[in-house]
Structures are given as C-alpha cells and as structure tokens.
Amino acid sequence: MCLAVPAEVVEILQNDVAFIDVGGLRKKINLSLVEGVQTGDFVLVHAGFAIEIIDEEEARKTMELFEELACLDEIR
Amino acid sequence: MKYVDEFRLPGTARSLVRKIRELGTGATFMEVCGTHTMAISKAGLGPMLSPQVELISGPGCPVCVTSDMDIDTAVAVAHMPGVILATFGDMVKVPGSHGSLSDASAEGATVKVVYSPLEALDLARSESDSEVVFLGIGFETTAPVVAATILEARKRELRNFFVLSFHKLVPPALRALAATEDFSVDGFILPGHVSAVIGSRAYSFLPSEFGIPCVVAGFEATDILQSVFRLMQALTARPSVAIEYSRVVRPEGNQKALSVMYEVFEPVDAEWRGLFRLPASGLGLKEEYREYDAGAWPVEIPPATGDKGCRCGEVLCGKIKPSLCGLFGGACTPDNPVGPCMVSTEGTCASYFLYSYDEVD
Ligand code: SF4
Numbered sequence: 001m002c003l004a005v006p007a008e009v010v011e012i013l014q015n016d017v018a019f020i021d022v023g024g025l026r027k028k029i030n031l032s033l034v035e036g037v038q039t040g041d042f043v044l045v046h047a048g049f050a051i052e053i054i055d056e057e058e059a060r061k062t063m064e065l066f067e068e069l070a071c072l073d074e075i076r
Numbered sequence: 077m078k079y080v081d082e083f084r085l086p087g088t089a090r091s092l093v094r095k096i097r098e099l100g101t102g103a104t105f106m107e108v109c110g111t112h113t114m115a116i117s118k119a120g121l122g123p124m125l126s127p128q129v130e131l132i133s134g135p136g137c138p139v140c141v142t143s144d145m146d147i148d149t150a151v152a153v154a155h156m157p158g159v160i161l162a163t164f165g166d167m168v169k170v171p172g173s174h175g176s177l178s179d180a181s182a183e184g185a186t187v188k189v190v191y192s193p194l195e196a197l198d199l200a201r202s203e204s205d206s207e208v209v210f211l212g213i214g215f216e217t218t219a220p221v222v223a224a225t226i227l228e229a230r231k232r233e234l235r236n237f238f239v240l241s242f243h244k245l246v247p248p249a250l251r252a253l254a255a256t257e258d259f260s261v262d263g264f265i266l267p268g269h270v271s272a273v274i275g276s277r278a279y280s281f282l283p284s285e286f287g288i289p290c291v292v293a294g295f296e297a298t299d300i301l302q303s304v305f306r307l308m309q310a311l312t313a314r315p316s317v318a319i320e321y322s323r324v325v326r327p328e329g330n331q332k333a334l335s336v337m338y339e340v341f342e343p344v345d346a347e348w349r350g351l352f353r354l355p356a357s358g359l360g361l362k363e364e365y366r367e368y369d370a371g372a373w374p375v376e377i378p379p380a381t382g383d384k385g386c387r388c389g390e391v392l393c394g395k396i397k398p399s400l401c402g403l404f405g406g407a408c409t410p411d412n413p414v415g416p417c418m419v420s421t422e423g424t425c426a427s428y429f430l431y432s433y434d435e436v437d
Contacts, residue, residue, distance in 0.1 A: 048192025059323035
C-alpha cells in the first residue's frame with residue numbers, strides 16, 4: 001500500500017500541478033508535499049502526489065556499491 | 077537512469093546471498109512493510125537465506141492492521157443515505173465482523189475505488205448532492221497525501237468532502253513490539269517509503285533503548301539483501317539506524333510532507349489488529365479541521381460476531397507464520413479470504429500463499 005513509483009517530471013504548471021512521464025504517457029501529479037522540484041527531476045509518486053525527490057548522486061553510489069559486490073564475486 | 081532496472085542485479089544478489097550465508101549466525105530479522113513482504117516472497121529470499129537468517133513479517137501492511145471495529149465503522153458510514161464512500165482498492169474486500177465494503181456495495185451502498193484522494197475531491201464536486209467520504213487508511217506515506225487533499229478541499233470551499241481517518245504511525249507500533257517480553261527479533265528492515273516521510277531518525281529509540289539495529293531498505297531484492305547483510309554486520313557493532321535506501325530517504329525525512337501532515341492531523345490512540353490499542357499511534361483530524369471529520373458522525377455499529385478463527389493478529393506480530401493458522405490454504409485463500417492478511421496482495425498470508433507453495437501443506 002505504501003507503493004511509490006519513480007517517474008520523471010516533464011512539465012511543471014501552476015498551483016503545484018505537474019506532469020510526469022509514465023512509459024510514454026503524461027500523467028498529472030501534485031507537488032505540494034515536496035520542496036524545490038524542477039523539470040527533469042525524478043520523483044517518487046504515491047497516490048497522485050510526489051512524496052520525495054530521488055537523489056541521483058546517492059542512487060549512483062548505491063549502484064556502484066552493488067556493482068563492486070558483483071565484481072568481487074567474479075574475481076573469487 | 078530510471079531508478080528501477082538499474083537496481084535489479086542478479087549477479088549482485090547472488091554474491092550477497094553467498095556473503096550472508098558465510099556469516100551464518102542464525103539471526104531473525106523482521107521487515108515492517110507489506111511491499112517488502114511481497115518483494116521477499118516474490119524473489120524467494122526466505123528459503124535462500126534460511127537457516128542462517130530467518131525473515132519474518134511485522135505489522136507493515138496498513139490494510140491488515142486495521143481493526144474489525146474500524147472496518148465495521150467504514151461499512152456503517154458507507155450505508156448512510158446520501159454517502160459515497162471513496163477508498164483505495166486494497167480495502168474493498170477486507171472483511172470486518174459484518175462483511176466488507178464490497179458486501180456493502182452489493183447491498184446498495186455506494187463505494188467508489190480511487191487511486192488518489194484527489195479523485196474523491198473531484199467526485200465531491202461533481203456529486204454535489206452527495207456526501208463524499210474518503211476512507212483514510214495508511215501509514216505516514218499516505219497520511220500527508222490525505223492531509224494535502226483536505227487543505228485542497230478547504231481551498232476549493234467544498235462542503236461535502238469528508239475523511240474517515242484510520243491512519244497509523246509506524247514507530248509507536250515498533251515500540252510496542254520491541255517492548256513485548258518474548259520479542260526475539262535481532263534487527264528491523266524498516267519501510268522505505270514511510271521513512272522517506274518521517275526520516276531514519278524517527279526510529280533512533282530502537283537501537284538506543286532496545287539495542288535493536290535497523291536498516292531502512294529499498295524495494296529491489298538487491299536492496300533487501302544488502303540491508304540484511306548490513307544488519308548481520310551490525311550484530312557485532314554498536315546498534316544504529318542505517319539507510320540503505322539513501323536515494324530516497326534522509327535522516328530528517330521530508331519536512332514539508334510532515335508539516336502538511338501535522339497541520340491537519342494530530343496523534344490519537346488507535347486500535348491495531350494484533351497489537352490492541354496503542355497510545356498516540358494513529359492520526360485524527362485536529363479541531364480546526366473537524367468539519368471534514370466523518371469520524372465524528374454518529375453511526376450505529378452492530379456488535380461484533382463470533383471469532384472466525386483467523387490468526388492475523390499473531391501473524392502481524394511475527395509470532396506465527398501463516399502456515400500455522402489452521403485455515404491457511406484451506407478455508408482461507410485469496411479467492412475466499414477469511415482475514416485481511418489474505419485479502420491484501422501485501423498481506424503476509426497472501427504472499428505466502430502466492431509464492432511459497434511448499435508451505436501450503
Ligand atoms: S490464513 Fe487467513 S484466517 Fe489464517 S491468519 Fe491468515 S488471513 Fe487469517
């Protein structure tokens with residue numbers, strides 16, 4: 001029930017309304033729960049609202065960690 | 077980057093499983109999020125990690141922890157003349173002691189499934205002769221969304237939109253669990269999206285008062301395995317709350333979402349299935365927003381009928397696995413559910429039934 005999906009913000013209108021891209025479709029969401037969203041940001045969407053901005057830098061770090069783990073295993 | 081496929085890495089998952097098995101301690105960890113429960117079952121992580129690590133589910137499915145009494149109240153409100161009850165789909169089939177919302181609808185009540193509470197707001201505008209009640213079920217992930225909708229209703233001056241708030245707060249439930257005398261869980265896998273809102277600091281009492289290490293986890297199998305691995309390492313270190321899901325979760329959480337949530341709601345005592353009544357563990361509408369509160373309506377609820385033999389309460393506290401319930405897989409299946417843990421796709425009984433066939437016998 002706490003399911004939230006990542007999606008890119010493609011257009012920001014007035015009154016906290018924005019459009020995200022979901023598999024090529026534009027979907028309307030509400031931005032009133034997050035501070036400072038910009039077009040091109042990825043947000044987590046839950047029940048029609050963005051609940052957090054995804055941190056690209058942190059995402060990259062986690063991925064690097066995962067890749068490192070996989071490589072370590074190949075070496076063994 | 078799309079933030080989904082990049083984190084689905086079978087190679088990493090395999091090496092994490094191996095590393096966890098090498099540490100082999102016989103630890104038990106509890107996940108407290110229905111979405112984690114589902115992900116764990118789907119990826120078959122339970123059997124992969126056992127016997128080194130035992131994964132058990134806690135009270136992480138909002139639908140499942142909702143009490144019969146609250147479901148009965150929702151059903152009674154749905155039956156009131158002129159009321160349209162709007163709800164997330166997960167709640168429709170959950171049986172209370174007098175049937176579900178779906179039964180109510182078959183008996184003539186108007187029940188509408190919405191994806192967002194904002195849809196219920198649109199409904200209130202188009203159906204101005206009706207009173208639209210949104211059934212507020214969910215944890216801190218969902219409560220800010222419902223709060224923002226109430227603020228929007230005020231802005232749009234809608235007088236026929238109401239909320240029946242049964243929202244619940246995760247930390248008080250974890251405190252109650254951790255304080256249970258025979259509680260023997262070595263670590264918590266904490267919910268990613270609840271934590272996106274409340275932040276990892278909200279759980280600091282778990283390591284500091286109870287000595288239980290925690291990791292806030294993302295939702296891919298690799299995220300969960302990485303979190304288990306970190307919990308294993310934490311067993312021999314000073315316990316803390318770590319964040320594996322750092323692409324989304326910050327120690328302080330989402331302050332804006334929290335401020336919207338606490339603008340509209342305040343902590344109230346709440347009834348949890350399996351945990352009984354816990355102080356300040358739910359959210360009710362504040363005095364200033366009472367005009368939107370369907371919880372204040374006088375409804376008549378017939379007294380609860382007899383015990384159905386469902387052991388959801390024990391399942392939700394991690395005391396028993398679903399297969400120990402005598403009804404599991406026989407009298408109780410997803411097609412014919414007796415308790416909420418079998419109705420919701422995130423329910424522990426449903427995940428066990430759908431993904432671990434060997435447990436059915
Ligand atoms: S199997 Fe069905 S009856 Fe048994 S605890 Fe689970 S939901 Fe309740």
